[in-house]
Amino acid sequence: MALQTKVTRRSGPRLFFQTVIGRAYPRIIGTQRDLAWLFFDIFLPFLSMVAYVYIYRALKAPEEYIGFVVLGSAMTAYWLNILWAMSSQLYWEKETGNLALYIISPTSMMAILFGMASGGLFATTVRALVILVIGNWLFHVSYTVVSFWALFLVFVLTMAALYGLGMMLSSLFLLFNREAWHTANLLQAPVMLFSGFYFPVRVFGFWAAAAASIIPLTLGMDAIRQLVFPSGPLLGFLSVKVELIVLSILSVAFLFGAFYTLRLMERLAIRLGRITDRLG
Amino acid sequence: MFAVETEALGRIYKIKKTRKEPAHTLIALDNVNLKVNQGELFGLLGPNGAGKTTLIKVLTTLLGPSSGTARVNGLDVARQPEEIRRQINMVSGGETSGYGLLTVRENLWMFTQFYGIPSRQANERIMELLKIVGLEDRANTKSSNLSTGLRQKMNIVRGFMTDPTVLFLDEPTLGLDVGAARDVRRFVREWVSEDPRRTLLLTTHYMVEAEEMCDRVAIINQGKILACDTPQRLKESLSSEGVFSIQVSALDQSEFEELKQIPGFRQGTIKQIESGAELELVLADDSVLAGLIGFLAAKGSSIITLHKREATLEDVFISLVGKSMKDVENGAAD
DSSP, X not given: OOOOOOOOOXXXXXXXXXXXHHHXXXXXXXXXXXXXXXXXXXXHHHHHHHXXXXXXXXXXXXXXXXXXXXXXXXXXXXXXXXXXXXXXXXXXXXXXXXXHHHHHSSSOHHHHXXXXXXXXXXXXXXXXXXXXXHHHHHHTOOOOOSOHHHHHHHHHHHHHHHHHHHHHHHHHHHHTGGGHHHHHHHHHHHHHHHTTSSSOGGGGOHHHHHHHXXXXXXXXXXXXXXXXXXXXXXXXXXXHHHHHHHHHHHHHHHHHHHHHHHHHHHHHHHHHTOSOOOOO | OOSXXXXXXXXXXXXXXSSSSOOEEEEEEEXXXXXXXXXXXXXXXXXXXXXXXXXXXXXXXXSXXXXXXXXXXXXXXXXXXXXXXXXXXXXXXXOOOXXXXXXXXXXXXXXXXXXXXXXXXXXXXXXXXXXXXXXGGGTTSBGGGSOHHHHHHHHHHHHHHTOOSEEEEESTTTTOOHHHHHHHHHHHHHHHHHOXXXXXXXXESOHHHHHHHXXXXXXXXXXXXXXXXXXXXXXXXXXXXXXXXXXXXXXXXXXXXXXXXSTTEEEEEEEEETTXXXXXXXXXXXXXXXXXXXXXXXXXXXEEEEEEEOOOHHHHHHHHHSSOHHHHXXXXXX
């Protein structure tokens, strides 16, 4: 019963690329196969978006604030993806036994994390777009884009920094594995408050807003607001240029951070036996 | 060069039940010396908690040794894990790896991507292997819809997909029905015999599996290798002694403890059954039977059946440990 099919193996950048595609695949295909996201990731966030819209309307806030809420709701999807599908992912991979198989494979764990991140980014962008389209249609939000290129750059850098943070957190969550669930809970509501998902972060004052800027969405959303709403620049925390520079720094810092925490996690896990707890 | 070689390998775990409590030490591997030749199908036989899985984890670079050294294809697990990972794969019994929303074929394809196998080759090999294990009609079934046995077949296919030179199978037939386990054993044997560079290290607590499949077997308990040889030679080590299965009308545990004092008694186990008790005894020679029969008569117990039989690996385990594997498992904290 000799195997007829011979296999060859690639290495280096091609292995890295194949790994990214391979690991992104379950996330991308999941959007099509598991439609629970329509309820949990569209309908439920939609309810909170409607609540904020009616609060602003009751308070007779400027109409642009409705746009802030719609935009914030779309961006919330990314933060929830980082918390629940990215940061805690390695922990769940460990629980299912996948993590051990990833580690013993010849690929790099960074490629696995990139795969998770790119798959998550794709799936979340679908969710964010649905929220944005429905919100715009229901509440007649109008946008005045100052520069499409700047807007694109802000979005790309925000996502790079955000998913870099997610990759870094995934290793840290694994090291403190039993607390992963609670940590994700802990980071959900406070971050949504201080990152200014539904209002300009400037209202907190400089230092609080600066501290909140460690979460890339804070500056990302602030810059997007400045680029798509006429009153955005007046309500902005820093200038778009400065925010772009900070986002670039955060992207690089978090990606390096992810690389080093991953190495640390792997070393500690192998030394302490934390990758697989069962003894045999 | 050996496919697997360990020298004075040790692994300890420091375990804390609560944060305030001081850590206590658990010795999972104790001075393990093992040499597995290339092209060999090698079995590690021992009860749950014996250290089999820990040894596999060390050899697959998932766990660092606390002392000693371990090498796979001449590469040191502590210093050259990346090189080792290019040459190995592992399948564990009862593992739930992969993603439930992916089909069998997609799950297998995903894992091949982590080994850099081009998609076309991967898909061809997946279908070929699925056919061999009788799973080709489930290629497009979501893995969440598979029974435990079929899922394990998928896991086994995953292990062979990447053409490793050293494959580690940790209780591979766990959860498989008799027919499926037999198919897997046959395929594993053939896979090893096809290419002399292929080596397979298998852990099991099924005696029959070890006996039927393995070229050599190491018996492990409490982290120590107690014996290592071919199944035949291990059994022959008891040939000068007599192995008896005896059913008696009645004998309780305390009386069995007394029985152990009979001169010439080596090792034995007792199991209470509805009609009395079943004894599995290793005696120095047949002449010990006279004393045994006398002892039973004095206790008011009669012999219902008695037969002398060929030694099995279970008897070898009992003669080394003093307990059956089941008894060790029942008393062992895993």
